[in-house]
Amino acid sequence: MASLRGMQQPELSKKLFKIIKSENHAIGAYESASRERISIASQLSDWGEATGDDSVSDVSDKLGVLLSELGEQEDVFAQNLEDYRGILKQIRNTESSVQPSRIHKAKISDEIAKLKYKEPESTKIVQLEQELVRAEAQNLVAEAQLTNITRQKLKEAYDLHFAATIERAEKQIMLARHGRRLLNLLDDTPVVPGDTRPAFEHAHQARQVLNDAEEDLRDWAPNLEPIHSSATEMGSNLMPPQAGTADTSVSGQEEESMIRAGESSTGQLEAPAPPEHRGYGESSTVAQPEAASSY
Amino acid sequence: MASLRGMQQPELSKKLFKIIKSENHAIGAYESASRERISIASQLSDWGEATGDDSVSDVSDKLGVLLSELGEQEDVFAQNLEDYRGILKQIRNTESSVQPSRIHKAKISDEIAKLKYKEPESTKIVQLEQELVRAEAQNLVAEAQLTNITRQKLKEAYDLHFAATIERAEKQIMLARHGRRLLNLLDDTPVVPGDTRPAFEHAHQARQVLNDAEEDLRDWAPNLEPIHSSATEMGSNLMPPQAGTADTSVSGQEEESMIRAGESSTGQLEAPAPPEHRGYGESSTVAQPEAASSY
Numbered sequence: 001m002a003s004l005r006g007m008q009q010p011e012l013s014k015k016l017f018k019i020i021k022s023e024n025h026a027i028g029a030y031e032s033a034s035r036e037r038i039s040i041a042s043q044l045s046d047w048g049e050a051t052g053d054d055s056v057s058d059v060s061d062k063l064g065v066l067l068s069e070l071g072e073q074e075d076v077f078a079q080n081l082e083d084y085r086g087i088l089k090q091i092r093n094t095e096s097s098v099q100p101s102r103i104h105k106a107k108i109s110d111e112i113a114k115l116k117y118k119e120p121e122s123t124k125i126v127q128l129e130q131e132l133v134r135a136e137a138q139n140l141v142a143e144a145q146l147t148n149i150t151r152q153k154l155k156e157a158y159d160l161h162f163a164a165t166i167e168r169a170e171k172q173i174m175l176a177r178h179g180r181r182l183l184n185l186l187d188d189t190p191v192v193p194g195d196t197r198p199a200f201e202h203a204h205q206a207r208q209v210l211n212d213a214e215e216d217l218r219d220w221a222p223n224l225e226p227i228h229s230s231a232t233e234m235g236s237n238l239m240p241p242q243a244g245t246a247d248t249s250v251s252g253q254e255e256e257s258m259i260r261a262g263e264s265s266t267g268q269l270e271a272p273a274p275p276e277h278r279g280y281g282e283s284s285t286v287a288q289p290e291a292a293s294s295y
Numbered sequence: 296m297a298s299l300r301g302m303q304q305p306e307l308s309k310k311l312f313k314i315i316k317s318e319n320h321a322i323g324a325y326e327s328a329s330r331e332r333i334s335i336a337s338q339l340s341d342w343g344e345a346t347g348d349d350s351v352s353d354v355s356d357k358l359g360v361l362l363s364e365l366g367e368q369e370d371v372f373a374q375n376l377e378d379y380r381g382i383l384k385q386i387r388n389t390e391s392s393v394q395p396s397r398i399h400k401a402k403i404s405d406e407i408a409k410l411k412y413k414e415p416e417s418t419k420i421v422q423l424e425q426e427l428v429r430a431e432a433q434n435l436v437a438e439a440q441l442t443n444i445t446r447q448k449l450k451e452a453y454d455l456h457f458a459a460t461i462e463r464a465e466k467q468i469m470l471a472r473h474g475r476r477l478l479n480l481l482d483d484t485p486v487v488p489g490d491t492r493p494a495f496e497h498a499h500q501a502r503q504v505l506n507d508a509e510e511d512l513r514d515w516a517p518n519l520e521p522i523h524s525s526a527t528e529m530g531s532n533l534m535p536p537q538a539g540t541a542d543t544s545v546s547g548q549e550e551e552s553m554i555r556a557g558e559s560s561t562g563q564l565e566a567p568a569p570p571e572h573r574g575y576g577e578s579s580t581v582a583q584p585e586a587a588s589s590y
Contacts, residue, residue, distance in 0.1 A: 040317045053445070144489070151348075173465065188449075191535070193432070240486070
């Protein structure tokens, strides 16, 4: 099914479509690493118990707890990457919906050129030229929306990606450092045949390592350089706040065409977009989900 | 092939055999994540170029460089885990080779018990009891070697595992923080239709971010709480330095049996060990590969 949808992707969104697909594989790899790590953690605890050596048993059991938490963090990371991937989809959907506007404009230009060559006196030329003005206006809106969404969402997506990378890393460093403390509780002085190992003396300290790890995880909070955005005021039409309102004159375009396109009253733009995308005016899949519901 | 070998594993090493197999899957997952991440990095750079927006193009190209390095670090991590996995194998191999010594001892005890019941006057009983003393001595050596290797290598394996976790995490934090600096160079102020975006003003700063990231990676050095080991002096017979020499009396065991077992002159112990394992006295797969070659 995914490959069928891939074949339907408009040219403009093909690259991002492929990236989003590759991210799905990357996320799958992290989920798989998480599952294996958690499974190994519990196997290690079992193995330690089976050695019949109470020091190895206690240390491996607690190593298992830390390893299992390391594995959980891989899964948290994968889920955060899933959110980042969702933001890339918003750019891709806008790309998909801009494509027909480009094609429509080019098609009318072509028709005019052909007619001018074959029937230079045709009255249809005037009609097509009027249509071209509207198509150009519509496309200008679409292209502005595309650049606005692209920049805003690119920053948002990688803000999330890098924040997730840092979160996994900081938490795993804490866990691994506590793991190293645990290892130092295991005495590996070699014994001679017939010697029995003394009982494990550090059970309390080992328990304390886990408590400390839990506390560190609980107290962890992100400490990130903020990503600044100037797109937060963007309207549901994916334009700056003042754009698209009747009393604003925009770059010499006819206001009527502008607003029509901005409100997505033309069926053309919506048709080939993926089902979840609802066209320009309703930016519910893109910027302000709440605002869109009132349309 | 792996599953055939699995069926041949002695009971004692089954759990660790399975852990080592699972680690192989975990390592594969990290290798796969690395490949996907590196591929996505280059796709992102291509996509940015195709947008025709020179700010997006420059920023996405440099994001690609950082993302690719993040992916490389996943692979470095996977290779370090491969080394850790190799250390677990050393414990597993010792476990495999101790199993027959346990079986041998139990078998002789059984035979004696049976004979005492069926033919209490048999002269074979005395002979078997002598054999049992030797088997017990041999097994005591094997068990001491097993506990010595288990503790030493368990610490060594997870020392490596946690060090690798911390290395990946510290390097990825540096890369992700530089990534966030890059994002702040991209202006996402929304434009109105017909506006053209100003040229990208931060090309120099973007280049500087990459230079800083490269420098940070180059300057990185591990900063770890050391794992203490008391097993560093262990001899090639997997015993403390003084053990196994003729002038040391060990725990009431007959010295002759001790040394024989320690030198692995009995074929019994070696037979069912995996091909790469060469028995006790030669600890080449375990502790001192150099020392073993002089045997």
